[in-house]
Amino acid sequence: MGVKLSETVIKPLHREGPKFVAIFAAVTLLLFLFEAELGLLGLGLTVWCYYFFRDPVRTLPEGEGLVTSPADGLVSLIEPAVPPAELGLGTAPLTRVSVFMSVFDVHVNRAPIAGRVTTVAYRPGKFLSAELDKASEENERNGIVLEAGDGTRIGVVQIAGLVARRILCEVSEGAELRRGERFGIIRFGSRLDTYLPEGTAPQVAVGQTMLAGETVIARLGVAEPLLSRDE
Incomplete structure (x- = not known):
């Protein structure tokens, strides 16, 4: 079985994340209206913001103490x-x-x-x-x-x-x-x-x-x- 896209690229977010990603995305859209290069920079920062707030599933080790x-x-x-x-x-x-x-x-x-x-x-x-x-x-x-x-x-x-x-x-x-x-x-x-x-x-x-x-x-x-x- 292949690895699912959701497991490699799309990560679950902490609940604090969506509002910040939305702000970054809105600023990026405005930047694209002024200049494409600025918009690309904003896009990169939006992707970074998304991954900053990622909340991956973790496998806990077993054992006492x-x-x-x-x-x-x-x-x-x-x-x-x-x-x-x-x-x-x-x-x-x-x-x-x-x-x-x-x-x-x-x-x-x-x-x-x-x-x-x-x-x-x-x-x-x-x-x-x-x-x-x-x-x-x-x-x-x-x-x-x-x-x-x-x-x-x-x-x-x-x-x-x-x-x-x-x-x-x-x-x-x-x-x-x-x-x-x-x-x-x-x-x-x-x-x-x-x-x-x-x-x-x-x-x-x-x-x-x-x-x-x-x-x-x-x-x-x-x-x-x-x-x-x-x-």
């Missing part, structure tokens, strides 16, 4: 860091895995573990490049804490980037999420930080490509990293 990536993109940082105070995860450093999303990555965010949302905390801030270490402390952000049935808690922080101007969190405190379930989106270009619980080491390395809901970044209770940063 898995922590999957909450975002598509590249692992930009793995380091010990004190979680944002508003998350209530304490003042001791935890392992932070940062995933940088370029404007070409899928931007739909997914829960790294199954659990109850115990905290949703928004904090205004700057719009520094999301690749910078200090973006975790200084940029606009929205954090959630997920608590598993055994009491394990993981913090996930959506961080606005240089061109990102809108963090959307679609869950509230008390919500029950499945691992890999969608909880928000950031537009356009940003970063997600995951704070792993004590005694859990990352199973990924800096520079590795992540797929939200699919790539395993850690296994709860496994304290030895699978990869080192030098590998």
